[in-house]
Amino acid sequence: MESGxxxxxxxxxxxxxxxxxxxxxxxxxxxxxxxxxxGKSIWDHWYEAEPNxxxxxxxxxxxxxxxxxxxxxxxxxxxxxxNTFRLSLSWSRLIxxxxxxxxxxxxxxxxxxxxxxxxxxxxxxxxxxxxDMPMALQEIGGWENRETVDAxxxxxxxxxxxFGDKVSKWFTFNExxxxxxxxxxxxxxxxxxxxxxxxxxxxxxxxxxxxxxIEIFHQMDVNHGKIGIILNLTPSYPRSQNPADxxxxxxxxxxxxxxxxxxxxxxxxxDGLKEIVELHGIAPVTEAGDEAxxxxxxxxxxxxxxxxxxxxxxxxxxxxxxxxxLPDWYFxxxxxxxxxxxxxxGWEIYEKGIYDILINLKENYGNIESFISENGMGVxxxxxxxxxxxxxxxxxxxxxxxxxKWVHKAHxxxxxxxxxxxxTTMDNxxxxxxxxxxxxxxxxxxxxxxxxxxxxxxxIRDVSRExxxxx
Numbered sequence: 001m002e003s004g005x006x007x008x009x010x011x012x013x014x015x016x017x018x019x020x021x022x023x024x025x026x027x028x029x030x031x032x033x034x035x036x037x038x039g040k041s042i043w044d045h046w047y048e049a050e051p052n053x054x055x056x057x058x059x060x061x062x063x064x065x066x067x068x069x070x071x072x073x074x075x076x077x078x079x080x081x082x083n084t085f086r087l088s089l090s091w092s093r094l095i096x097x098x099x100x101x102x103x104x105x106x107x108x109x110x111x112x113x114x115x116x117x118x119x120x121x122x123x124x125x126x127x128x129x130x131x132d133m134p135m136a137l138q139e140i141g142g143w144e145n146r147e148t149v150d151a152x153x154x155x156x157x158x159x160x161x162x163f164g165d166k167v168s169k170w171f172t173f174n175e176x177x178x179x180x181x182x183x184x185x186x187x188x189x190x191x192x193x194x195x196x197x198x199x200x201x202x203x204x205x206x207x208x209x210x211x212x213x214i215e216i217f218h219q220m221d222v223n224h225g226k227i228g229i230i231l232n233l234t235p236s237y238p239r240s241q242n243p244a245d246x247x248x249x250x251x252x253x254x255x256x257x258x259x260x261x262x263x264x265x266x267x268x269x270x271d272g273l274k275e276i277v278e279l280h281g282i283a284p285v286t287e288a289g290d291e292a293x294x295x296x297x298x299x300x301x302x303x304x305x306x307x308x309x310x311x312x313x314x315x316x317x318x319x320x321x322x323x324x325x326l327p328d329w330y331f332x333x334x335x336x337x338x339x340x341x342x343x344x345x346g347w348e349i350y351e352k353g354i355y356d357i358l359i360n361l362k363e364n365y366g367n368i369e370s371f372i373s374e375n376g377m378g379v380x381x382x383x384x385x386x387x388x389x390x391x392x393x394x395x396x397x398x399x400x401x402x403x404x405k406w407v408h409k410a411h412x413x414x415x416x417x418x419x420x421x422x423x424t425t426m427d428n429x430x431x432x433x434x435x436x437x438x439x440x441x442x443x444x445x446x447x448x449x450x451x452x453x454x455x456x457x458x459x460i461r462d463v464s465r466e467x468x469x470x471x
Contacts, residue, residue: 020420020463038092039103055436064427080453129152129173130174131175146287149205173210183202210229227300228302235353242314264302305375308353371421380436404469422439428444
C-alpha cells in the first residue's frame with residue numbers, strides 16, 4: 001500500500017463504482033414446493049426420468065432453499081460486501097406452461113427478492129434464461145421450434161412489465177452455447193441428442209430470441225436501463241504457431257466463442273462459421289427479417305464467464321465420415337505439459353486468459369461495456385478445510401486474487417470492464433453434478449440449510465470495501 005498525502009493507495013485499485021458481487025441461477029438455488037405454482041422445467045423432467053444421471057442421485061428439488069431463506073441470504077450477501085448480485089428468473093416458475101397464465105406466487109416472490117436487494121443497497125442484475133427450458137415448450141421441440149422464440153419474446157416482455165420499474169440491468173441468456181453443446185452435441189444436458197443440424201438450429205433460434213428480447217427492451221425503454229447477454233468465453237490457444245495448429249484454434253474459437261459473441265455484439269455471424277455449416281449441410285432454417293433483427297439489436301453490455309482455457313492442436317486422425325458431425329472434426333484437444341490445475345474440478349487454472357478475453361473485446365468488439373459475470377473454483381469435500389467453524393478456503397482467495405490482478409491490468413490498459421462477479425454466492429446444486437463441487441463465498445449445510453461465511457467471503461468483503469487489495 002502506497003501513501004499519497006493522507007490517501008492510502010492500494011496496489012490493485014479499482015474504480016469507486018466497480019461492481020463487486022456474485023452470480024446464481026433460479027434452478028440451482030430456489031428449490032421447489034408443492035404449492036408454489038411452478039411448472040416443470042427440463043431439469044425436473046430429466047431427474048424424474050433418469051435420476052442416475054445426477055451425482056449421488058440428487059435432483060433439483062430442494063437445492064439451497066432460497067425460496068424460503070432469501071431475506072437472511074440477502075443480508076449475508078450485503079455482509080460480504082456485495083453492491084450487485086445476479087439472479088435468474090425461472091421461466092417455468094413465472095409462466096408454468098411457458099406461455100399463457102402468469103403464476104402470481106412467482107411474481108410476489110421475485111418482487112420480494114428485488115425489494116430486499118434494493119433495501120440492502122444491492123443492485124439486482126436479472127438474467128432471463130439459465131438452461132431451464134419449461135418442459136411444456138421442450139415437448140414441442142424447445143429451441144428447435146420457432147414457436148419457442150415467440151414464447152420467449154412474450155416471457156421477456158412480461159418480465160420487463162412486471163419488474164422493469166425496479167431493475168435496470170437485464171440479460172437475455174447465460175452461456176447459451178452450453179445447452180447447444182450439452183443437449184445437442186455431447187449428451188450432458190437434456191434432451192441428450194447428438195445432432196449437429198439440430199444444434200445449429202437451437203443456437204440460431206437462441207440468437208434470434210435474444211435479439212427479439214433486446215428489441216422489446218429498447219422499445220419499452222425499461223427503466224432507462226441496459227440489456228446484455230452472458231457468454232462463457234474460453235480462449236482457444238494453439239499448441240504451437242504451426243499453421244495447422246493455428247487453424248485448429250481458429251475453428252474452436254468460431255464454434256465455442258464467436259458463434260454467439262459476434263452476432264450478439266457485432267450483429268453478424270463470422271464468415272468462417274457460415275462456411276462450415278454450409279459445407280456440412282447443417283445450416284439453420286431462417287426467416288425473412290432475421291438478418292436485420294440480429295444486426296439492429298445488439299447488446300448494450302456483455303457479461304463474461306471465464307473458468308479455464310481451451311488448448312487445441314491440429315487433428316491427428318481423420319474423422320469417421322459416417323459418424324455424427326461434431327466441432328471436434330476441426331481440432332483435437334491438447335493437454336499442455338506443466339499446466340496448473342484445480343485438482344478437485346479437473347480444470348486448468350490460467351489466470352491470464354481473463355486478460356486475453358478483455359483485450360480481445362477492446363480490440364475487436366468496440367470495447368463494449370463488460371464485466372466478469374462468473375469466475376470461480378469448485379472444490380469437493382470442503383468440510384476438510386473447516387477450522388473454528390469456518391471453511392478456510394485460501395485456495396479460492398488465491399484463485400480470485402490472481403484473476404483480479406489480470407482484470408486490473410486489462411482495465412489499466414483501457415478495457416471497458418466494470419465489475420467482477422464470482423460463481424457463486426452460496427454453495428448450490430450444480431446441474432448433473434449436484435453438490436459434488438462447492439463454489440460459494442458462503443457455505444451451505446445441505447442437511448440443515450445452515451449458512452456460514454467462508455474465509456473467502458470475509459476477504460471479498462474487505463476487497464469490495466476498499467475497491468482493491470494489496471499483495
